[in-house]
Amino acid sequence: MHIPSKVPALAQALGLAPGPNPGENEAVPYPVPTLRLLPPRTAKEVLRDRPRRLVEEAFRQSPGVVLAAGAGYGKTSLASEFCGVYVALAEEAKDPAVFLWHLLAAYQGRAELQQVAELLEAGAWPRALEALLGALEPLGFHLLVLDEVHRAESPGVLKVVQGLVRLPGLRLLLLSRRATPFAFLTVLSERELAFDPEEACQLAKALAPELPAFEVERALSLVKGWPLGLRVVLLAMRRGLKPELALESAEGLLAYLAYGLPEEVLREASRLALLGEVPEAEGQALLPYAEDLLLERREGKLCFHPLVRSALKTLLSEAEARGLLTKAAEEALARGEGVRAAEFLLEAGRLGHVADLLVQEGLSWLARGLTYTVLRLLAHLPEALRRGRHKLGLLEAEALRQAGRYQEAEAAYQKVLRAGETRAYLGLARLFLDTVEPARGRPYVEEACRLFPEEARPLLAENLLNEGRVEEAEALGFSGPRLLLRQGRPAEALACLRESADPGLHRPPQNHREGTLLRALLECVAGDAEEGLRWAERGLREAEVLGSPFGMSLAQARRGHALLALHRLEEAKTAYQSALAMAEGGPARLKVEALGGLAALGDEEAYREMVRLARTAGDLWVEGFLTLMVAVAWLRRSEVFSLPALPLLDPFLRALAEAYPFGDGWEGLLRVYPFLAHRTLFSPPVSRVRRALWRLGRLPVPYHPGVRVEIRVLGGFEVRVEGRPVRFRRDKARLLLALLATGDWAKEDLEEVLSVSPGEFRVLWWEVVSALEPGRPKGAKPYFLRQRPYGLNREAPELYLDLQDPEAPLALPFQGLGHPFLEDWARAYLEERRQGLLRSPRLEDWLLALRLDPLDEEALRRLQGTSAQEEGLLLHRRALRELGWEG
Secondary structure (H helix, E strand, O other): OOOOOOOHHHHHHOOOOOOOOOOOOOOOOOOOOHHHHOOOOOOOOOOOHHHHHHHHHHHOOOOEEEEEOOOOOOHHHHHOOOOOEEEEOOHHHHOHHHHHHHHHHHOEOOEOOHHHHHHHHOOOHHHHHHHHHHHHHHHOOEEEEEEOHHHHOOHHHHHHHHHHHOOOOEEEEEEEOOOHHHOOOEEEOHHHHOOOHHHHHHHHHHHOOOOOHHHHHHHHHHHOOOHHHHHHHHHHHHOOOOOOOOOOOOOOHHHHHHOOOOHHHHHHHHHHHOOOEEEHHHHHHHHHHOOOOOOEEEOOEEEOOHHHHHHHHOOOOHHHHHHHHHHHHHHHHHOOOHHHHHHHHHHHOOHHHHHHHHHHHHHHHHHOOOHHHHHHHHHOOOHHHHOOOHHHHHHHHHHHHHOOOHHHHHHHHHHHHHOOOOOHHHHHHHHHHHOOOHHHHHHHHHHHHHHOHHHHHHHHHHHHHHOOOHHHHHHOOOOOHHHHHHOOOHHHHHHHHHHOOOOOOOOHHHOOOOOHHHHHHHHHHHOOHHHHHHHHHHHHHHHHHHOOHHHHHHHHHHHHHHHHHOOOHHHHHHHHHHHHHHHOOOOHHHHHHHHHHHHHOOOHHHHHHHHHHHHHHOOHHHHHHHHHHHHHHHHHOOOOOOOOOOOOOOHHHHHHHHHOOOOOOOHHHHHHOHHHHOOOOOOOOHHHHHHHHHHOOOOOOOOOOOOOEEEEOEOOOEEEEOOEEOOOOOHHHHHHHHHHHHOOEOHHHHHHHHOOOHHHHHHHHHHHHHHHOOOOOOOOOOOOEEOOOEEEOOOOOOEEEHHHOOOOOOOOEOOOOOOHHHHHHHHHHHHHHHHHHHHOOOHHHHHHHHHHOOOOHHHHHHHOOOOOHHHHHHHHHHHHHHHOOOO
16 A cells, blocks of 8 residues: 655655655555565574474464563464464554554465455455455464564454454464463463473584583573573674673673674664664675574565664664664655654654654545554654644544544544634534434534535534434435435335445444444344344444444444344343443443333333433434334333324334334234334234234234233243233133143043033133133134144244243242142153253253252252252252251
8 A cells, every 4th residue: 555645844854755646545555564474484493392282282272372472482483383374563553454454465365355455445444354254264274373463462453363263263373572462362481482401402503513512501591491592692602702691681682692793794784673674785794694693584685683673773873773764764655655654753753753744644544444553653742742733633533533432532622623723623523423412513513514514514414314304414415224214214224225335333433324233223123133133243343343332332232122122131131231331431322222222121210311311412313213112112011101292203103103002903004114024123012913914814814813822831820911811700711721731632531621511611612712812703713722632822923831931930830720630740741841951961950950859869969079069959958857857
């Protein structure tokens, strides 16, 4: 990627001509130096079988291994013995977008990466990570080596590493000087990587065979197993130096390197080492001393070991080092590599030039997704240097906004606004669009429209949309799935988003607007809640990678919506509570969806708070949307929510409100919005949906009662229709339904067990049918009951029988009915369940079997020696005491 110099003043100050293609704005690939993708061809005098076996063994236990040790412990040499993809990282790779450019370059030609490149060029690096993982999966089992990871260590890079570890088949080998951030992987430290005596002898035979063994042992003892230190000491001893000094670290390295080398060679080496690598043609004078300086020749360049570079740098004066680094920055700028130029300028201490470069190039870097690069460079600039450069403050505010740090961004915008930088009005308008707070954004949008009418026009349109003024937003040119959603066309909105080139959650402003989480919401509304759950979880991963609390909170709320539609209510509650916790400290509007979700689960106080925050934010449409979500969710639990007067309803929401609570006559709504019959957020109870389908002639049953029936037999016997308990006039009618719940019957057998005549049985039968299907017309065939054989229609989705629910708590069925057949059946049922639990390999099931029968010796025996043994013994002893069998 060429980052052209758009900095005439800076170029002149540095003595530079303008870079190539001046004025070019197109985002192109980040330039990854070739040498970072080539493993060093390190010397192989020592066969490191012992640590190699340790790495191989570690990979059998973990998908990732970290070689964590100081410089010179042979991490790279050891890694080069494994065949795989190699990437060396530098300081600028702290930015996860830059890190991904490195991975893209490393895998070029090995996988199909076009989509990854396009997403990175658009700045969508979390989506690029997901696309990269998908592209690498077909490669199967392979090794990726990441060298110098400590130089690029950052929260964003750590998230990328965690994403890579999820990839099946990938083995990750990290080489770092620190182990702390990677504790979730297997770590091998300096103790495992240090040379043992056998390895020290191998190295001595290759470098200085004339040295006696005792001298080698002494040198190894002095350096305490440090491989590079031993190499340097042995080379110095070969030139006549005695190892009197203990070389335990980089300190003192220069004395050994310099011993016996001509001064002019050291001067030249120190000058060339400053950049870490130089063209071989420039370093010809060093070639005869390559071994002594630990130089490596790669791809026409000479490369210095990092410790050697640090040692040699001390020979340069500060002025000379600044001059050389400034020249390197000029050359990088001439190639259009602005970020690399900034790194050289930072090392040279030319902070003023860094500031000027940021002023000119910073916004284009943000557009490429290099948010964290901009923030990192800005962090190096002292406050005194920023004074008078208001554009730096504006750049910082914009970067903070793109990083999702909204409170800091608002403070930064306000600061530069007070300093007279009027473009901050645009930034503040965008910020309150990001957080969907149209009331707070309105004054800034209006002022931006006065000062920058063309740039502010789309911001005004979006703010109008967020206020519910949809027609005005559309008149100003706003379009897309969010407009369609607020126009009451959710199915079209979903189709539009499915067909679009979805940029995904690449920066927090896209959390809810045109990316992953909008797709999750639309799938929940007009698609399929299972698909909505997948998109919400993908959005959560992307937000976690971004480190965006805003994105994570919203993703959890959208997960809650999907789980609510799927009737996984406990999981939905957990998701909504997580969303609320993550929203703390963020915009108040962020809590609205989570509060609406908790209200849907029955929390009336959460509903009142949701309404208050939605009105404060100025988004009345979302109040109506969530109120109807709450009302439908209550109805699915057989409770009717009293709908208030709702403002700003679109045609879809208005039709829902008018049809609520979905009695007969709402079939036309289902015809217009067929997704209401599927697992979606606004789907009425399944009984009412199927009743409507029957009335439309789309359900092949002779009659549908339009109610939900619950029959609970575990513990006591209870029957509910539409959530209301059923009262039977005759006890034998209640008993008949209990018998039907046990299985299928012949009519004669039922008459015998009930001790009734055929005429009495007929009366009991129709009493049960009428109780389960109130309003059933005379002569209609029963829906919930079957005849010939007699039993329950267990396949009916509107029927809940706890005997069929694997999550239902175990208890003795039909307690309190006192009928011999049911008592025998209940005992047989429990025994069958107990035997099934004992056959299970799960400890929890054995404990459950003992709870069913605390005197069960077999269950107690199974628990011996397990973590549940004590609990099992307590249950057993309590049962014995209750029976009076234990004192």
